[in-house]
Amino acid sequence: MKKSEILIGLGLALFVAIALSPFASSSPDGLERVAEDHGFLSKATEKPLTPPVIPDYAMPGISSEKLATSAAGFVGTLILYFGGYGMAYLLKSRKNAASDRSPHEA
Amino acid sequence: MHIPDGLLSAPVWAICDVAAAGFVILSVRQCQKHFEEKTVPLTGIMCAFVFAAQMINFPVAGGTSGHLLGGVLSSVFLGPWLGSLVISLVLIVQCFLFQDGGVAVLGANIVNMAVFGTGLGYLIFKLCSSQFSGKTGYFASIAIASWFSVIFASGACALELGFSGTYPALLALKAMLLVHAFIGIGEAIITTFIVSAVLALRPDLAASRPLEASL
Numbered sequence: 001m002k003k004s005e006i007l008i009g010l011g012l013a014l015f016v017a018i019a020l021s022p023f024a025s026s027s028p029d030g031l032e033r034v035a036e037d038h039g040f041l042s043k044a045t046e047k048p049l050t051p052p053v054i055p056d057y058a059m060p061g062i063s064s065e066k067l068a069t070s071a072a073g074f075v076g077t078l079i080l081y082f083g084g085y086g087m088a089y090l091l092k093s094r095k096n097a098a099s100d101r102s103p104h105e106a
Numbered sequence: 107m108h109i110p111d112g113l114l115s116a117p118v119w120a121i122c123d124v125a126a127a128g129f130v131i132l133s134v135r136q137c138q139k140h141f142e143e144k145t146v147p148l149t150g151i152m153c154a155f156v157f158a159a160q161m162i163n164f165p166v167a168g169g170t171s172g173h174l175l176g177g178v179l180s181s182v183f184l185g186p187w188l189g190s191l192v193i194s195l196v197l198i199v200q201c202f203l204f205q206d207g208g209v210a211v212l213g214a215n216i217v218n219m220a221v222f223g224t225g226l227g228y229l230i231f232k233l234c235s236s237q238f239s240g241k242t243g244y245f246a247s248i249a250i251a252s253w254f255s256v257i258f259a260s261g262a263c264a265l266e267l268g269f270s271g272t273y274p275a276l277l278a279l280k281a282m283l284l285v286h287a288f289i290g291i292g293e294a295i296i297t298t299f300i301v302s303a304v305l306a307l308r309p310d311l312a313a314s315r316p317l318e319a320s321l
Binding site: 001013014026034038055083 | 107108109110111112113134137138141143144145146147148149150151152153154155156157158159161162163164165166168169170171172173188191192195196199200202203204205206208209210260263267272273277278281282285286289308311
């Protein structure tokens with residue numbers, strides 16, 4: 001992939017996370033709806049087992065709800081870009097290490 | 107359909123955690139067998155995009171919303187093993203950073219969305235695309251597989267709720283499948299749209315392209 005294509009791809013993901021996320025529906029999702037309608041949503045644990053860094057997709061310290069969501073989307077998207085890139089890089093380098101002695105190495 | 111902590115019993119989430127860990131290890135091994143250079147940035151973009159898209163809940167019938175799962179989307183571009191790892195990584199970050207999906211039930215969420223949603227979704231895609239020919243058949247296969255990926259994931263989730271004794275399995279299955287039959291339509295539309303848009307610009311990017319002969 002060319003650098004420009006990578007930037008376009010990442011830019012589109014950031015656009016979705018920053019510009020569209022504040023306008024997402026806040027209705028309960030499929031599972032929440034079913035759990036609510038059938039009376040077992042209350043069984044869900046309110047207190048998380050590990051302290052969340054950015055609870056409920058709202059960046060702490062930003063009072064505007066929409067901006068807090070955008071900021072959370074921005075941070076999360078970047079983390080996943082680098083996380084995914086890093087994961088793939090590790091998969092690739094370990095594969096190359098295994099095939100170093102291969103005469104077909106191009 | 108990220109399950110929060112508290113809805114599954116300890117034996118169920120523990121089994122799912124072990125199964126998810128095993129599946130992730132298997133996926134890593136499979137990916138190492140044949141890994142293409144160009145896949146590295148594409149994997150980053152796919153993780154970023156699936157995360158971003160999962161923030162966008164769209165309304166479906168009756169005051170309910172749904173969002174993209176992205177399993178068929180990522181596996182069409184990256185293959186089923188790397189596609190599953192993309193979904194798993196998204197779920198891990200959502201769980202620990204955003205409190206979206208419980209910590210103990212992380213394995214269950216990976217089983218539902220990365221194994222059932224992505225893996226079985228991709229199998230449906232392969233099955234359909236071997237039957238339907240041409241570009242139309244390819245995109246129809248993507249739409250059908252996307253719908254089924256949401257159905258499989260929600261079905262697995264319902265069974266886990268049933269096995270946990272949270273709610274009778276059959277009733278949970280019926281309720282979950284009904285609402286996700288609608289959410290799956292959104293999944294099919296979004297996935298088909300994105301794949302067709304990307305392939306129009308870079309037809310070489312998909313791991314499973316429309317058969318060259320049929321174009």
